[in-house]
Amino acid sequence: MTHLVFDAVTGERGGRTLFEGVSFALAAGDALRVSGANGAGKSSLLRIAAGLLASAGGTVGVEGRVAITDERLALDRERPLVKAIAFWAGIDGGDVAFALAGTGLTDLAEVPVRLLSTGQRKRAALARVEVAGALIWLLDEPANGLDTAGVAMLEALIARHRARGGIAVVATHQPVALPDAQELVL
Numbered sequence: 001m002t003h004l005v006f007d008a009v010t011g012e013r014g015g016r017t018l019f020e021g022v023s024f025a026l027a028a029g030d031a032l033r034v035s036g037a038n039g040a041g042k043s044s045l046l047r048i049a050a051g052l053l054a055s056a057g058g059t060v061g062v063e064g065r066v067a068i069t070d071e072r073l074a075l076d077r078e079r080p081l082v083k084a085i086a087f088w089a090g091i092d093g094g095d096v097a098f099a100l101a102g103t104g105l106t107d108l109a110e111v112p113v114r115l116l117s118t119g120q121r122k123r124a125a126l127a128r129v130e131v132a133g134a135l136i137w138l139l140d141e142p143a144n145g146l147d148t149a150g151v152a153m154l155e156a157l158i159a160r161h162r163a164r165g166g167i168a169v170v171a172t173h174q175p176v177a178l179p180d181a182q183e184l185v186l
């Protein structure tokens, strides 16, 4: 069964302890909101969950494929958006049209990634996560740069992901509605 479990996890960066004793258990359909001051370690926690950074203590249990978004956009800047997303669909097998529609980007399909606005780039990052078909979404400040409609789109996307058995971990300073989410303050 899909799950993401932290048991007394310690996060360190550059020899400095950012957090310790962090525990939570997420199963299919669950969400976790991670908040905390700048530098508290939210991004580091997501990177530990993704297996990109080693924890300095405790155990992490992951069952299911993981997709992470951070400030970098893992899309080819020179390609039209639809082709850049399709590159990942080619690897991961997702539905490009569905991902673009779900993020409100259908009309921008032919625009090169480098010409997208800040909010459109944020939407494109979500389309890339959607197309990855992963069950565990790790979203780092996904609402930054999104307008009101964009935040509503994000909320709907996460709700749909959870309804089909996905897990969402959302590190955010913004008010993003995550019904029945667990809360973690670092």
Ligand SMILES: Nc1ncnc2c1ncn2[C@@H]1O[C@H](COP(=O)(O)OP(=O)(O)OP(=O)(O)O)[C@@H](O)[C@H]1O
Pocket: 013, 014, 018, 036, 037, 038, 039, 040, 041, 042, 043, 044, 045
């Ligand atoms: N590669 C690294 N080497 C050493 N220290 C790092 C490295 N990356 C991040 N840090 C430090 O780790 C701390 C936590 O960073 P992190 O990005 O996880 O925090 P955050 O809670 O996501 O912050 P923000 O709200 O500003 O995005 C910061 O003090 C940062 O300077």
